[in-house]
Amino acid sequence: MKLKEITEGKARLLVPDPEEYKKEEKYDPSWAPVFYNPRMVFNRDVSVVVVSALSPKSIVDTLSATGVRGIRYYLESSKTEEVLFNDKSPNAVELIRRNVEVNGIENAKVYNRDANSLLYELKVDYVDVDPFGSPAPFVLSSINATKRGGSVAYTATDLSPLEGKARRSCLRKYYVHNQRLSFSKEVGIRVLVSKVVRDSAVLERTVVPLISFYSDYYYRVFFRVLGGARRADNALEELGYFIECQDCGYHEGTREKCVDKCPYCGSKNVKVVGPVWLGKLVDEEFLGKVMSSIDKFEYLTSFQMVKELLTSLRDENRFLAYYNLDFLASRHKMNVPPTRGMLECLGEATRTHFDKKGIKTNKKYEEVLECLKTSFSYNR
Ligand SMILES: C[S@@+](CC[C@H](N)C(=O)[O-])C[C@H]1O[C@@H](n2cnc3c(N)ncnc32)[C@H](O)[C@@H]1O
Numbered sequence: 069m070k071l072k073e074i075t076e077g078k079a080r081l082l083v084p085d086p087e088e089y090k091k092e093e094k095y096d097p098s099w100a101p102v103f104y105n106p107r108m109v110f111n112r113d114v115s116v117v118v119v120s121a122l123s124p125k126s127i128v129d130t131l132s133a134t135g136v137r138g139i140r141y142y143l144e145s146s147k148t149e150e151v152l153f154n155d156k157s158p159n160a161v162e163l164i165r166r167n168v169e170v171n172g173i174e175n176a177k178v179y180n181r182d183a184n185s186l187l188y189e190l191k192v193d194y195v196d197v198d199p200f201g202s203p204a205p206f207v208l209s210s211i212n213a214t215k216r217g218g219s220v221a222y223t224a225t226d227l228s229p230l231e232g233k234a235r236r237s238c239l240r241k242y243y244v245h246n247q248r249l250s251f252s253k254e255v256g257i258r259v260l261v262s263k264v265v266r267d268s269a270v271l272e273r274t275v276v277p278l279i280s281f282y283s284d285y286y287y288r289v290f291f292r293v294l295g296g297a298r299r300a301d302n303a304l305e306e307l308g309y310f311i312e313c314q315d316c317g318y319h320e321g322t323r324e325k326c327v328d329k330c331p332y333c334g335s336k337n338v339k340v341v342g343p344v345w346l347g348k349l350v351d352e353e354f355l356g357k358v359m360s361s362i363d364k365f366e367y368l369t370s371f372q373m374v375k376e377l378l379t380s381l382r383d384e385n386r387f388l389a390y391y392n393l394d395f396l397a398s399r400h401k402m403n404v405p406p407t408r409g410m411l412e413c414l415g416e417a418t419r420t421h422f423d424k425k426g427i428k429t430n431k432k433y434e435e436v437l438e439c440l441k442t443s444f445s446y447n448r
């Protein structure tokens with residue numbers, strides 16, 4: 069394997085040299101013998117910051133590839149007592165061993181196993197699941213491998229099922245009846261949380277979302293894992309459905325599955341999606357802890373972006389499901405209103421990191437529509 073040395077965060081890493089694996093001057097990380105994607109640096113930077121607030125004693129980097137995550141958590145988050153690395157690819161394992169040595173990681177164990185079978189043999193404080201595509205095949209085993217009170221994180225890059233484009237795939241992987249809605253960027257993450265809540269309940273455990281976000285082409289969610297059938301039952305109570313009227317643009321989250329007409333305008337042209345997570349996507353106390361120690365991560369290349377993301381997550385956490393202004397305006401045959409004007413008009417409202425054209429508010433739908441008309445007169 070032709071390698072190149074790079075740095076990411078505080079780690080020195082040997083990764084496949086992209087120049088060697090190009091095809092017709094193009095490069096895709098999946099063409100190299102071991103996967104390393106520079107587009108995921110932001111995901112890893114946020115993860116380093118979050119894992120630092122979790123301060124786990126033992127970590128498993130379940131799908132390690134180059135080992136970058138486990139190495140960075142050890143160097144930048146907390147000197148954990150034990151870091152376990154795993155990948156089913158022998159090439160990856162060889163590279164992980166070299167990278168572990170280059171970075172002087174003591175207490176590392178490197179496995180060359182199928183992730184699911186390994187996870188059923190472990191109990192650790194923090195499990196990281198960063199797969200190709202969907203994390204669904206690893207949810208049960210990773211929840212099982214997390215100690216009570218510990219944490220687990222998932223990356224999902226399979227946006228097509230999660231956002232309701234690949235509907236059958238969404239049903240297979242997540243058992244959610246999904247379809248395209250104007251706020252599907254947020255629906256997608258709530259489909260993922262719903263799956264993790266339901267799988268945890270099977271094990272008489274539950275999960276509390278600590279930090280959940282969307283970026284670029286993936287979702288990332290960190291959960292606290294708690295024990296107890298009663299808690300699992302309570303979490304299931306927070307699942308429900310989104311309905312969206314295709315005529316007037318009204319939407320809501322509801323426990324009611326059989327909605328056949330729009331509660332606002334009476335139209336039958338209504339889409340229903342679910343079961344989705346209708347609870348909070350962020351634990352505000354935990355987010356406060358993360359933000360209070362953010363300054364020690366000033367060295368991160370994406371430091372400003374991480375701060376902006378955390379601030380946005382804090383601001384939008386009190387609202388459920390954003391309105392996409394393009395969609396609303398098109399339903400009412402109007403020009404798209406200025407976002408600033410809408411925010412000023414509504415008062416109790418915020419932008420959302422899910423969508424540049426999105427706003428979140430808990431104002432009544434009548435008021436949203438009123439602002440759609442008047443927001444043009446606000447200062448831009
Ligand atoms: C997206 S890559 C991981 C990237 C890495 N976490 C990072 O941040 O750069 C997924 C890795 O999972 C490995 N993999 C896929 N299925 C697996 C399985 N069932 N058990 C163990 N490893 C697996 C692949 O070989 C690949 O290296």
Ligand SMILES: [Zn+2]
Pocket residue numbers: 313314315316317318330331332333334335
């Ligand atoms: Zn309607």
